[in-house]
Amino acid sequence: MTIKKKMILFFLLFAILPTIFVGTLGFITARKAIENIRIADLKNIADLKANSIENFFIVLKEDLSYVKNHPDIKKNVLLLADSPRNLFSPEYQNIRDEIDRIFNIKQKVHQYLNIILLNPEGKIIYILHRTNMSENLGDFLPESVRGSFNEGKRGFYFSKIFKRKTSSSDQSAMLITAPVLSFEGNFSGVITFEVSMDPILAIIRENKGLEETGEILIARTSGDALLFHDPFRHDPKVILNKVSLFEDIQITPIKHPFEDQEGSGIYIDYRNKQVIVSWHHIQTPDWVIAAKIDASEAFAPANHLMIMVLIITGIAIMMGAFIGVGVANSISNPIQVLEKGIEVIGSGNLDHKVGTQAKDEVGRLGRAFDQMTKNLKIVTASRDELNIEVGKRKRTQFAMQRSVGELRERVKELNCLFGLSKLIENHNLSIEQILQGSVDLIPPAMQYSEIACAQIVLEGRKFKTIECEETTWKIDKDIIVNGEPIGILEVFYLEKIAENDADIFLLEEKYLMNAVAERLGKLIERKRSEQALRESEKRFRSLVENSLTGISIIQDNKVVYQNLEQEKILGP
Known part of the structure; x- marks a missing residue:
């Protein structure tokens, strides 16, 4: 990334990151504050309405408690529960009228939809608002609210909300029930207030x-x-x-x-x-x-605040980009001029000048670079001469290293020939021992001695180094005795060294093989001649000793040998 792009990116980040951080922090803080304020407002509203509703039901509960403990209600509920149902009897009408008087007062104050009395079995024995004399009397409460009776026997009970059918609309209502006890404390029935939920x-x-x-x-x-x-x-x-x-x-x-x-x-x-x-x-x-x-x-x-933060961030991005481009150009343009001048000098034109009269760091850098170019021209001349001298020395060093390597190989070959000479000169060794010793001397004389092995095959017998294997990478030389090949000397490489098999063995190594094979051939020829001579002498000695003719050998007037027949003639 260029310096210009880096500076523009830096100014953008410098403008964006603080704006985003402050804006986000402000948004989170504002949102949390708004949430706390809203929750506090809602809590106040909920508490206020809860108190209003609770006061509404407390008043109803107190009113119901007053009614169920009223002496006339206690007395008349017990009478209605014990007397047979006779809607037209003066006794029932008197009781009903007395109860109506009490309940009508309560109904006018609290706007009850209805007030109902139930006997201990749960049957209706009194209804405040009735359309005819026989309406629902003697019946149980509807199935949907019948549980209110069972709960009302145990104490104050507020039923579920239910729909109350009216001629105009459906009205939400609730039953509030409580037990009515006799003066002796016995259960006499249940009083039920049917309350409209319109106030709620x-x-x-x-x-x-x-x-x-x-x-x-x-x-x-x-x-x-x-x-x-x-x-x-x-x-x-x-x-x-x-x-x-x-x-x-x-x-x-x-x-x-x-x-x-x-x-x-x-x-x-x-x-x-x-x-x-x-x-x-x-x-x-x-x-x-x-x-x-x-x-x-x-x-x-808070959402409006976030929109403002986004707008401010966008403005900050544009301002950061504008300032970044201006500052970056003021710095990068001189550097680009300097870069082009350096490219010209880098192409080989050391006479080119890149310095300017600017007083800033880039101007000083350009003038310093011109001075460096001047010094470089001087150094370049010396460098060329030095390169020539270094080239000569490298070639000499390479030739020396090559000569040392070749000399090392020749020393290895000479060591092989020297060792072979010592074997041949040791008259105590048999021809088999000399042949085995010879194959052991050959691998160390090879260029890649660690993967070389050798063997001699002579008239069906093999003499070879340890773990020697016959491979396709080899050189061989016949062993000639009396002009006839009687064996072969072979050297193998156990791994491939070069792509061309002809390049595996050095010319000097081939010369070494020829020398070893030649000397072994001469050794075998000499050993066999000596063996033939010894056998000829042995046969001659046997003929002389067993001859019937007396034979004597005289050297310097002295008898040095005489056979048995001569001893018989001349005496011992």
Whole structure:
């Protein structure tokens, strides 16, 4: 990478990295601050609405407690439960009218949808709002809310929300039940308030502080089914039994966020959208209220900040690139001029000048380079003379090394011939020992002695070095005795040395083979002549000693030998 590109890259990184770091840090900090503020706001809203709802049910519970402990209610419930059903009897009407008087007062204050009394078996024995005298009396509660009776026998109970059919629309309602005890403390029946959920809807529909996407949800803590939410906000068709209100966007071992009494966090809601939610437990009844707002709306300021960071980063990139190009050109252009001048000098033109009048480092470098070129011209002349002298010395050295190598080979050959001479001169050795000794002397005299071996084949007998193998890389020479070949001397290389087999053995090595074969031939010829002479002398001596003619040999007037016959004639 050129200096210009490096400097541009440096300025870009210098402009981009701090901007990205500061912008990212600011975005993260702002997002976290916004999240904390939103959660605090949602918590305040959830707490406020939770207190309102809890106060609403506390008032109902206190009212129900007052009614079930009213002496007239205790007395009349027991009478209705014990008396047979006679809707037209004066006794039943008197009891009903007395109960109506008490319940009508309560109904006007709290707008109960209905008040119902149940006998110990769970059958209806009194209804405040009735269309005819026989409506539902003696029947059990509907199947969907019949569990309210069983729970109401044990204490205060708040039923599930159910749909109450009316002539105009479906109305959400709840049953609140409690046991009625006699004056002696015995169970007499169950009193039931049918309460409209419109006040609860009014509380959660109050969207002050929730902006565009904010919403209030109420769910039972025993499950994640939705009891109430504002049907006009996101899903007009759904009010009840909406499941899976929230899912944690992080992988955590919770089914939904309502398992804790209070809490907050970021989740995926029933619309599959990321939301910030804060929830609060409502003790009476056992509900949880949650205030939430879409994360996209909550974090909109942080997103705007990120856009600004990106814009600033883009501006920083352009400014960094502009400044980097300007600074890089001011530095790299003189260097490029210097580079071109150096290329001219490098081509051999030592008279070229690259120096300038600039006062900066590049100008001083150019003038220093001109001085170096001047000195180089002087050194070049001396260098040429030195190269000639060095060439001569190298050639002389090479010739000497070659001569030393050749001399070393000749010494090896002379050692072989000298050793062979010593073998031949040793008259105590047999011809077989001399032949074996000769093949042992030959491999060390070869150029590649470590992979050389030799053998002599003489009249069917072989004399060879240890681990000698016959290969195609060899030279051989006949052993001539009395003009006839009686054997052969062979030298082998166990590995291939050269591409051309003719180049494996030196000419001097071939001369050595000729000399060894010739001397061995003469040795064998001499040994055989001596053997023939000894045998001839032996035969002559036998003839002389066994001759019937007396024979004497006289040297210097002395008898030096006489055979047996002569001894018989002349005496010993």
